[in-house]
Amino acid sequence: MKKFIIYSFVFLGFYACRKVEKEVTKEGIETPQEIIKDSVIPEVSESSIMTSTKNLKEALTSKGFQIFDYVDEKTKDTILMQQYFIAFLKNGPTRSQSEEEASFLQKQHLAHLGKMYDLGYADISGPFGDNGDIRGITIYNVPTLQMADSLANADPMVKAGRLIIEMHPWWAAKGFPLR
Structure with a gap:
């Protein structure tokens, strides 16, 4: 949105x-x-796309990201895949906070997720629409599982025991929007 x-x-x-x-x-x-006025529409050639893909691959691997690519049989486009980390935020063992404390933790939790997004560490985050044990997800755009786990566990809700993290590696194509 x-x-x-x-x-x-x-x-x-x-x-x-x-x-x-x-x-x-x-x-x-x-x-x-x-x-x-003053608009510039760059000419896109196959060589500039290849150079851009090559540069993107080099930039990602130099930062430690895991990647691979493949050719889409239908479009003949080269698709660059990157490993992300998806954190499932689950009910934690300590959910007996007062309403006031839980509200304060929620504000800190949202501030933490906003900071992760602003710093480029998280690409998407949100709660689930039911009242199940898994409360929400965050997708971390960082090179290692250890970094994603560290960032997720820095969440004030996790530190307070209200949430726990279950982390998984997750692959997605670079540049594809949600639909």
Whole structure:
């Protein structure tokens, strides 16, 4: 939802900054032509895509990320896969906090997850819609299981025992949005 709002503002910004020019045809009729001022549309060639993929692979592996790629048989595109870590946030052994304390912990928990997102360590996080033992998930975009586990266990809800973490490696294609 956050990305949708950001993309909407970017689109509206470009749309608001457009310049409409009118061209007079031989018949004397004015025809509007929309031109977005100062826009640059880069030419995308196969070699620039390969270079970008190569650079991305080098950047990820230099930071310690596990990756692999494959060719999609249908599109013939090279798909770059990266290992992420998914944390299942589960009911912890200490859930007897007062309502006031639980509310305070929840605020700290959300601040922690926001910080993880802002720092680029977590890509998505959210609660489940039922009242089961698994309360929610966070997907960590870090190179090692140890780093993901350390970040997840730094959550104030985990430190207080209200939640526990179950961590798993998870593979996803780079650049594919949620639908």
